[in-house]
Amino acid sequence: MSNRRRALCIFIYVLPLLVFLFSLYLGPFHIPLRGLFKTLLSPLFPSFKQGLSEGYISIVFGVRLPRLLLAMMVGAALSVSGASLQALFKNPLVNEYILGISSGAAFGAALSIVFLGQHFPRQISAFAFAVAAVLAVLAVAKKSDSPIVSLLLTGVIVSAFFSALLALAEFFASPYALQGLFSWLMGDLSMAGGSELAISFPLMGIGIVGLILLRWRMNVLSMSDEEARSMGVNIGKEKFLVIFLTTLITSAATAVAGIIGWVGLIIPHLIRMMVGVDNRRVIPLSAALGASYLLLADDLARSLASFEVPVGIFTSIIGIPFFIFLLRKSRKIWL
Amino acid sequence: MSVRIKDLTFSYRNFSLHVQNLQFEGAKITAIVGPNGAGKTTLLKCICAILPAPKGSLFIDGRDIIAMPEEERAKLMAYVPQEHTAAFNYTIQDFVLMGRAAYISLFSTPSSADVQIAHEALEYVGLRHYASRPYFQLSSGERRLVLIARALAQKSDILILDEPTSFLDPKHETELLELAKKLAIEKKKTILVTLHNLDMAVKYSDAMVFMKKGGVVAQGKPDDILTETLLENVYEIKMTIIRYDGRKLIVK
Numbered sequence: 001m002s003n004r005r006r007a008l009c010i011f012i013y014v015l016p017l018l019v020f021l022f023s024l025y026l027g028p029f030h031i032p033l034r035g036l037f038k039t040l041l042s043p044l045f046p047s048f049k050q051g052l053s054e055g056y057i058s059i060v061f062g063v064r065l066p067r068l069l070l071a072m073m074v075g076a077a078l079s080v081s082g083a084s085l086q087a088l089f090k091n092p093l094v095n096e097y098i099l100g101i102s103s104g105a106a107f108g109a110a111l112s113i114v115f116l117g118q119h120f121p122r123q124i125s126a127f128a129f130a131v132a133a134v135l136a137v138l139a140v141a142k143k144s145d146s147p148i149v150s151l152l153l154t155g156v157i158v159s160a161f162f163s164a165l166l167a168l169a170e171f172f173a174s175p176y177a178l179q180g181l182f183s184w185l186m187g188d189l190s191m192a193g194g195s196e197l198a199i200s201f202p203l204m205g206i207g208i209v210g211l212i213l214l215r216w217r218m219n220v221l222s223m224s225d226e227e228a229r230s231m232g233v234n235i236g237k238e239k240f241l242v243i244f245l246t247t248l249i250t251s252a253a254t255a256v257a258g259i260i261g262w263v264g265l266i267i268p269h270l271i272r273m274m275v276g277v278d279n280r281r282v283i284p285l286s287a288a289l290g291a292s293y294l295l296l297a298d299d300l301a302r303s304l305a306s307f308e309v310p311v312g313i314f315t316s317i318i319g320i321p322f323f324i325f326l327l328r329k330s331r332k333i334w335l
Numbered sequence: 336m337s338v339r340i341k342d343l344t345f346s347y348r349n350f351s352l353h354v355q356n357l358q359f360e361g362a363k364i365t366a367i368v369g370p371n372g373a374g375k376t377t378l379l380k381c382i383c384a385i386l387p388a389p390k391g392s393l394f395i396d397g398r399d400i401i402a403m404p405e406e407e408r409a410k411l412m413a414y415v416p417q418e419h420t421a422a423f424n425y426t427i428q429d430f431v432l433m434g435r436a437a438y439i440s441l442f443s444t445p446s447s448a449d450v451q452i453a454h455e456a457l458e459y460v461g462l463r464h465y466a467s468r469p470y471f472q473l474s475s476g477e478r479r480l481v482l483i484a485r486a487l488a489q490k491s492d493i494l495i496l497d498e499p500t501s502f503l504d505p506k507h508e509t510e511l512l513e514l515a516k517k518l519a520i521e522k523k524k525t526i527l528v529t530l531h532n533l534d535m536a537v538k539y540s541d542a543m544v545f546m547k548k549g550g551v552v553a554q555g556k557p558d559d560i561l562t563e564t565l566l567e568n569v570y571e572i573k574m575t576i577i578r579y580d581g582r583k584l585i586v587k
Contacts, residue, residue: 090422216444220436222423226385227416231489232409232437241441277423280444 079290082264104133187312
C-alpha cells in the first residue's frame with residue numbers, strides 16, 4: 001500500500017471521532033467548547049462537575065450523545081451490510097434496499113407499531129419480515145438462468161410488494177400512530193426512545209463486529225460459487241451466516257431509524273475508489289466512513305430548519321447526485 | 336497420490352455422465368479429450384465436488400472425496416476454471432491469496448506465511464513482479480497463469496485444469512503446458528487436464544482419456560491407444576495419423 005493510501009485509511013478511521021466532536025457541539029442550545037469537554041469528561045473526573053450547569057449534563061448525555069451514537073451505529077451498520085452483500089452477491093450494485101430487506105423490515109416494524117403499540121419491541125417483527133423478504137427474493141431468483149439480473153428484479157418486486165403492505169398498515173393506523181410512522185419511514189433518528197436503542201444497539205454491534213471479522217472471507221465469497229467451493233468454502237453455511245448478519249443489522253437499524261437509503265451503496269463505493277476492492281480494508285473502512293456520513297447528514301437534518309427534517313431525505317438528496325458525479329468523473333475501473 | 340473413479344453417474348437436464356472405472360496416477364499428466372458436449376468439464380467438476388457426485392464414487396488414495404469436509408478436500412485438490420469472471424478487480428496478490436482459504440479459519444485473515452506462499456506461487460509461474468497489479472489489466476494468457484498460481488497456493492497434490500489453453504496462441508499454449516509438465520515432474524503433482532488440441536495432448540500427457548456422450552471410450556498411454564479408428568469413432572470425422580520425430584501427429 002502506498003503511503004498516500006495509508007494516510008487516507010488513517011484519516012477515514014479518525015474521521016468519526018472528529019465528526020462526533022463537531023456534532024456534539026452543534027445544536028440549538030449553545031454550549032461553549034470548554035463546557036462541552038468538561039461535561040464529556042465529568043464521568044471520569046468528578047471534580048469537573050463543579051460549576052457545571054445541570055442543563056449541560058442533561059443535554060449532552062440525555063439528548064445529544066444517544067442521538068449521535070445512534071447515527072454512527074446506523075451509518076456503520078448500513079454501510080457494512082451493503083459492502084458485505086455486494087461481495088456475497090458478486091455485484092457492486094446490490095444493497096439491503098435492492099434485496100428487499102429494508103422494505104421487509106420497515107413493514108414488519110410498522111405492523112408492530114400499528115397493531116402492538118409503540119412500546120412493544122418492533123425489532124422482532126422487523127427481523128421476521130426482513131427474513132421473509134430476503135428468503136422470497138432468493139427463492140424466486142434461484143429458479144432463473146441469469147441469477148444476478150433476476151436477483152435485482154426480484155428484489156424490486158418484493159420491495160414493491162412490502163411497500164404496498166406498508167401502505168395498507170398505514171391505512172389502518174390511527175392518526176396519532178400515522179404521524180410517527182410517516183416521519184420514521186423517511187428515515188428519522190429523532191424518534192427512537194431509550195428502550196428501542198437498548199435492543200437495537202447490541203444487535204447492530206454483534207452484526208457489525210461479525211461482518212468485520214468475516215472481511216477476508218468476503219473476498220473468497222465474491223469469487224464464483226464454483227471457485228469458492230473448490231477452494232474449500234462451505235458455500236451454504238457461509239452465505240447463510242453473511243445473510244443472517246446483514247439481515248439482523250439492517251432490520252435492527254430500520255426498526256429504530258426507519259428507511260435510510262443510499263448509504264449502503266455509496267459508502268462502500270467511495271471506499272473502493274479510494275483504497276481498492278480488498279474487503280479486508282473495504283468493510284472496516286465502510287463502517288468508519290458510514291458512521292461519519294450519517295452523523296453529518298443528521299447534523300444537517302437537525303440544524304437546517306427550526307424543526308427536524310427526516311435524515312433519510314438528506315442521504316438520498318446528497319447521495320444520488322454525488323453517486324452520479326462519481327460514476328461520471330472516474331475513468332478508472334474500481335469495481 | 337492417485338484418484339480413482341468407481342461407478343460415477345451424474346445427470347443434468349438431458350445430459351448424463353456415466354464413468355465406470357477410471358484411475359489417475361500420481362506425478363503424471365492425464366489429458367481428457369473428446370468432442371464438445373462429451374462431458375469432460377462435467378467429469379472434472381464432479382471430481383472436484385463442485386457438482387454433486389454420489390458418495391462412494393470418487394476416492395483419493397482410498398478415501399471417499401465426496402464425504403470429506405470442503406476444506407479438507409481443497410487441501411488435496413485444486414481446481415483451475417476455464418476462466419474467471421469477477422465483479423471486483425482484486426490485485427494479483429489478493430487474488431492468489433484466496434487459494435489459502437482452506438487453511439484460514441472463517442473469522443481470520445491471511446498471515447504473513449500465507450502471503451509468502453502466495454508470492455512463491457506467483458514466482459513459480461513467473462509473475463512475481465505482477466503482485467500489486469489489478470487482475471483486469473492482465474492478458475488472457477497471464478490470467479490463466481494467475482489462476483494456476485492461486486491453485487498452487489492451495490498446496491494440493493492434485494491439480495485439475497479445465498481447458499487451460501483455450502483461446503491461447505501457440506506460444507502461450509506451449510508455455511502453459513510446459514509449466515504443467517514442470518509441475519508434474521518437480522512438484523510431483525497429479526494433473527488432470529481437458530484439452531482440445533490433440534497434438535498437444537499427445538505430446539504432453541502421460542495418459543489420455545477419450546470421452547464421448549458422457550462416457551469413457553478409451554484410456555491409456557497416448558502411443559498405445561491412439562488409432563485412426565478411435566479418432567473417427569470419437570470425433571465422427573476422418574483423421575490421419577502420421578509419425579514425425581518419433582511421435583504420432585494427427586492430420587485432419
